[in-house]
Amino acid sequence: MATVAFARGLRRGRVVSGAGQAGAMAVGVCTHNASVRILPLLRALAGLDRAEGRVSCIVIVENASTDDTAEVVRTFAGEHPEAGIELVHESSPGKTNAMVRLFEATSEPLVAMLDDDMVPSAGWARAILGVFDDEARAGAVGTPIRIEWASGPTRLAEIYRRSLGDQLLGETRHRLEGAGAFFGGASLALRRAAYEDSHWAHDRVLDCRRGAVHESGEDAELCIRVARAGWELWYEPAADTATVIDASKQTRAHLAKLRGSIAASEPVLRWIAGTTSMDEARRELEQAQRRALKAVLFDWRPTRRAIRLAERRGRVEGWRRVLELANLGT
Known part of the structure; x- marks a missing residue:
């Protein structure tokens, strides 16, 4: 699998300065055929509060795209070298394969993930770091996800807004309790130790969005396995994000x-x-x-x-x- 790195290069074994109590955090995006939608996310990532250098890199995992997603990312990274954006290619189709590749391509003790149609607030990463700093057993952190309708919404889209990604779980930080609790994976951060303890990379059952296959639940499975490994799931309302829902996602067929x-x-x-x-x-x-x-x-x-x-x-x-x-x- 070929790798193109911008500004910083991959960090295997590198000591990252500015790390706090819980350490440094890599931010990753798993993307497929996103050339027409990824720019708002890239702009938001370039404007992130990097928490005095603790957000050490931004890695875009391009997953078997057939459009010019890689070129769009490459061009943006070249125009914004200060953002430290790195482009990594994963040739095996499927979001789960891209997620595994993200963890392989980074070494930071914390990894935060976003879908390619997300727009995080400037303080998103800092808020997530605060949870990991405060909660020693926090294995995963979920965040608010607000829907922004590019058009509509249609009546059916309103009915199924939770399925489209809406995740608003209150105004206070809290721990998710109960067997089977999980967050949506569109905005999810993991402690590497919890990820490794979960054995999700090797034992996972559910794959997601692989060609014509549209399986769901890979993010939920990861959260459940993290919790079963003895780690905690925490929700942080200050780590605000939005997901853009266009007309194609509001159709009856979709x-x-x-x-x-x-x-x-x-x-x-x-x-x-x-x-x-x-x-x-x-x-x-x-x-x-x-x-x-x-x-x-x-x-x-x-x-x-x-x-x-x-x-x-x-x-x-x-x-x-x-x-x-x-x-x-x-």
């Missing part, structure tokens, strides 16, 4: 695909979290099959039929997969 993938991942996440048994999975599968058939026969609402069918079929797929995992001893 929402059906999205909701189907979420429904398929939820049973698997319950299995990973240890909150369901094989007997429960069998009962859930039978119930899911009945509900899917009922939706096919009786749910004829024109605006939501496609979405409801995708959800019902996804649930069946998810519980079937749980039983497969159980039989494999995973």
Whole structure:
């Protein structure tokens, strides 16, 4: 895998000055075919408060793009050398592969990740660092994610805004409690020790956005595995971000695909979290099959039929997969 580094080069083994209690933090973006949407994110990253040098680098992992995403990033990095933006290529498709590549390409004790349609506030990184400094067992930090509608929103987009990324969990910093708790991965920071303890890189079950595959839940699985490894999940409201939702993400077809993938991942996440048994999975599968058939026969609402069918079929797929995992001893 070829690597192009701007301004600083990769940091394997490098001592980073200015590190505080929890150490330095790398900021990473996993991106695929984002040439038309990534510039707002790059501008925001260039304007980040770097917390007296503790934000040591910004790494863009270009993941098997077929457009000119790499050239857009390369041009921006060249025009803003002070931002220290590095471009890394991951040839294996899939966000999970890009996430693993990000951790391989960095050595900082903290790694914060953003999706390529996100716009972080200037104080985003500093606020995250504050949590890691204050909470010694914080393994993952999630942040507010506000939706900014590029157009609309449509009625369906409003109904499914949580699925589109909305994550507003209150005005005070707090720890997420309960088995199976997780954050969305569009804005997520990890302590490297927690990432390694989770064994997610090797044991992960859910992949995400790989070609025609639109599987969800890789971020949730990572959080759940971090928590099961004995680390804590913390929410920091001061680390504000926004995600831009354009018209293409508000269509019935996109929402059906999205909701189907979420429904398929939820049973698997319950299995990973240890909150369901094989007997429960069998009962859930039978119930899911009945509900899917009922939706096919009786749910004829024109605006939501496609979405409801995708959800019902996804649930069946998810519980079937749980039983497969159980039989494999995973």
